[in-house]
Amino acid sequence: MNEEHIRARFEILILPLMNDAYNLARWLMRSPQDAEDMVQESYLRAFKFFNSFHEGTNPKAWLLRIVRNTCYTALAGREKKRREVPLEEEANEIPDTSASPLTTLSKQATVEAVRAAVAELDVDFREAIVLRELEGLSYKEISEVTCVPIGTVMSRLSRGRNHLALILFDRRTVDQL
Amino acid sequence: MNCQECRDFIDPFVDSELGPGDAIRVQQHVDSCADCRNYLRSREALRVLLGNPQLKFEIPEALPGKVSTRIRLLSSPAKERVVRKYSTRWVYVPLALAASILLLFSLLLLNKNDRFEPLNTHSLVDEVVASHVRSMLASHLLDVPSTDQHTVKPWFDGKLKFAPPVQDFADNGFRLIGGRLDYLDGQEVAALVYQRNKHIINVFLWPAESGANESPRSFSRYGYNVIQWARDGFNWWAVSDVSAADLEGFADLERRG
Numbered sequence: 540m541n542e543e544h545i546r547a548r549f550e551i552l553i554l555p556l557m558n559d560a561y562n563l564a565r566w567l568m569r570s571p572q573d574a575e576d577m578v579q580e581s582y583l584r585a586f587k588f589f590n591s592f593h594e595g596t597n598p599k600a601w602l603l604r605i606v607r608n609t610c611y612t613a614l615a616g617r618e619k620k621r622r623e624v625p626l627e628e629e630a631n632e633i634p635d636t637s638a639s640p641l642t643t644l645s646k647q648a649t650v651e652a653v654r655a656a657v658a659e660l661d662v663d664f665r666e667a668i669v670l671r672e673l674e675g676l677s678y679k680e681i682s683e684v685t686c687v688p689i690g691t692v693m694s695r696l697s698r699g700r701n702h703l704a705l706i707l708f709d710r711r712t713v714d715q716l
Numbered sequence: 717m718n719c720q721e722c723r724d725f726i727d728p729f730v731d732s733e734l735g736p737g738d739a740i741r742v743q744q745h746v747d748s749c750a751d752c753r754n755y756l757r758s759r760e761a762l763r764v765l766l767g768n769p770q771l772k773f774e775i776p777e778a779l780p781g782k783v784s785t786r787i788r789l790l791s792s793p794a795k796e797r798v799v800r801k802y803s804t805r806w807v808y809v810p811l812a813l814a815a816s817i818l819l820l821f822s823l824l825l826l827n828k829n830d831r832f833e834p835l836n837t838h839s840l841v842d843e844v845v846a847s848h849v850r851s852m853l854a855s856h857l858l859d860v861p862s863t864d865q866h867t868v869k870p871w872f873d874g875k876l877k878f879a880p881p882v883q884d885f886a887d888n889g890f891r892l893i894g895g896r897l898d899y900l901d902g903q904e905v906a907a908l909v910y911q912r913n914k915h916i917i918n919v920f921l922w923p924a925e926s927g928a929n930e931s932p933r934s935f936s937r938y939g940y941n942v943i944q945w946a947r948d949g950f951n952w953w954a955v956s957d958v959s960a961a962d963l964e965g966f967a968d969l970e971r972r973g
Contacts, residue, residue, distance in 0.1 A: 549787070557783060558775045565773040575779055582783045586790060650770045657771075671731065672766035678733050697727045704758050707765065 549589050552598045557582070559599060559674055560606045566669045567610040569658060577613060581606040600680040607666065607684055614662070656706040664699030671696055717745040722752045730759050822938055837933075840953075841944075843900055845937045848918045848955040851896070851907070857916065858909055859896035868895045872906050878923050880906035881948065885969045890917065900953075910966070917956040917966060924951045932967050934960060943967045 560581060565574035585605050592601055657668055663685075670676045670684060681692045717725075722745045728734045729742045746753045823842065851857045860871040869882040875897055884892035890910045898907040898920060905922040924930075930946035941963045942955045952970060956963055 546787070550784075554780070554784065557780050558772075561775040561779065562772045571773075571776070574773070575776060578775075578779060579783055579786060583786060583790060586787050649765065650768060653765050653768070653771060657766075668766070672763070673772050678728070678731065693728060693733075696731070697724075700727065700759060700762055703766075704762055707762070708758065 545589060546586075549586055552592075553582075553585055553589070553602055556599055556602050560602055562673060563603055563606050563666070563669060564610055566657070566673075567607065567614070567662065567666060573613070577606065577610050581609045584609060597680060597683075599674070600676065600683045603670065603674070603676075604684045604686070653703075653707065656703050659706065660699055660702055664695050664702065667692060667695040668699045668703070717741045719745075719749060719752055722746065722749070723755060726752070726756055726759055730756070730763060837944075840901055841935045841937055841942050844918075844920060844942055844944075844953045844955050845940050847898055847900060847907075847920065848916075848940060851898070851909075851918055852916060857896070858894035861894040863892055863894075865892055868892065868908070871895060872897075876904060876906055878906075878950075880908070880921050880950070881973070882908060883970070883973065885910070885966070888965075888969055889913075890966050890969065912956070912958050912962060912966070915956055915958045917954060917958060917963070919970070920953040920955070921950045924949055932964070932971070934964070936960070945971060947971055948973075 557578065561574055561578050564577040564581070565571065568574045568577055581602070585602055588605070592598070657665060660668065666685060667681060670681045671678075676684065678689050678692050682689045685692065687695075722742055725734060725738055725742045729739060734742065746756050860868055862868050862871075863884065863886070865882040865884045869879070872880055872882075872895065882892070882895070886892065890912050892908065893911050894909050896907045896909070898905050900920055900922070903922055905920045908919040908921070910917040910919065924946045926946070927949045928946065929948075930944075932943050932945040935942040935944070940955055940957055941960045942953065943963055944951070944953050945967065946952065952967075954963060954967055954970070956966075958966075
C-alpha cells in the first residue's frame with residue numbers, strides 16, 4: 540500500500556470521526572482550547588500509528604483510545620503541576636454542586652445542568668458515561684478505549700449513573716419516578 | 717432474582733448488554749418489585765437526559781481544516797524530499813556529460829597551443845583549475861571561514877603533515893576569507909581562499925620535493941588565470957578569474973611574504 544493510498548484510507552476512515560474525538564477530548568480536558576490541542580495531537584499520532592490499524596478494527600474505538608491516552612498524558616502532566624499549587628487556590632476550584640431540581644428547569648437550563656453534573660464526575664466515571672451515553676459505544680468498545688476489563692466498565696457506569704442521579708434528581712423527583 | 721442481583725444487572729439491562737436469559741429475569745423482577753421498578757425508571761430518566769444530542773460538544777469550525785492541513789504537511793515533506801533528490805540527480809547527468817565533453821575538447825585545443833609545456837604541468841594546471849571551479853560550485857569553498865590568519869593557520873594543524881604559511885593581504889585588496897583541505901597532485905594540500913572585490917582566489921600549497929625556489933609561471937585555462945611558483949619549500953598555485961595582472965600582483969605579495 541503506497542503513501543497516497545494510506546492517507547486516502549485515513550481520510551476516509553478516521554477524519555470523519557473528528558467530532559467524536561473533539562467531544563471526548565472536550566469532556567476529559569474540560570476546556571475548549573485544550574480539547575483542540577488534544578484533537579490535533581491525537582490525529583497526528585493516529586496518522587503516525589495508522590499502520591497499526593488493521594482491517595476489522597473499529598475505527599471509532601481505535602481513534603478514541605488514542606484521544607483518551609493523549610488527554611490522560613496531558614492531564615497527568617498537569618496534575619503534577621497542580622500539586623505544587625498552594626492549597627487555598629485549589630479550594631477555589633471546587634465546583635458549585637447546588638443543582639436545581641430538574642422539574643423547574645427550562646430545556647436549555649436542563650442541558651447545562653446535565654453538563655455540569657457530568658463534568659463533576661471523576662474522570663474514570665466521566666469517560667465511561669461519555670463513551671456510553673454520548674458516543675454510544677458498547678461495553679466491549681469502552682473496555683478497548685479505556686484499557687480496562689468489561690467488569691470495570693460496568694461498575695464505573697453504574698457508579699457514575701448513581702452519582703448523576705444523586706445530583707440531578709432530588710429525593711422528591713426520584714420518588715415520583 | 718433478588719433486589720441486589722437486579723441492581724447489579726440494571727445498567728447492562730438498560731444498555732442492552734445482557735444476554736436474553738438475564739434480561740428476562742430482570743424484567744420479571746422489576747415487574748414484581750416497586751423499589752427496583754423505581755430504580756429502573758430513574759435510570760431510564762437519566763438515559764433520556766444524557767441522550768440529548770445537545771450535550772455533545774460541537775467541534776470548532778476551523779479545527780477539521782487545521783487537522784487535515786497538519787496531516788498533509790506531515791506526509792508531504794518526505795515525498796517532496798524524495799522528488800527533489802531524484803530531480804537533482806537526473807538534472808546533473810546531462811550537465812556532467814556536457815561538461816565532460818566541453819572539457820575534453822578544450823583540453824585538446826589548449827594542448828595544441830601550449831605544446832611546449834611539460835605534460836605533467838599541463839595536467840596539474842587543469843587539476844588546479846578544476847579544483848578551483850569545484851570549490852566555487854559546491855558549497856565547499858571553506859572548511860574554516862575566517863578572515864584571521866591566526867585562526868586559519870592553526871586550523872590546518874593536525875589535518876595536514878605540514879604547516880602552511882598563512883597571510884592576509886586585505887590592505888592590498890586581497891582579503892583572506894578562510895581555508896579548506898583539498899586534494900591535488902595525489903596528495904592532500906592546503907587551500908587558502910582570498911577575495912578580490914567579488915572574485916575568489918584559491919591558493920593551493922603543499923611541500924615542494926626539490927626545495928628549490930622557482931620563478932612564477934603563468935597559465936590560462938577556460939578563462940581562469942593560474943600562477944605557479946615555488947618558495948620556502950612549498951609549491952604554490954594561485955588560481956582565479958581575476959585579471960592576469962591582478963593575479964600577478966597577488967603572487968608578488970605572497971612571494972615577498
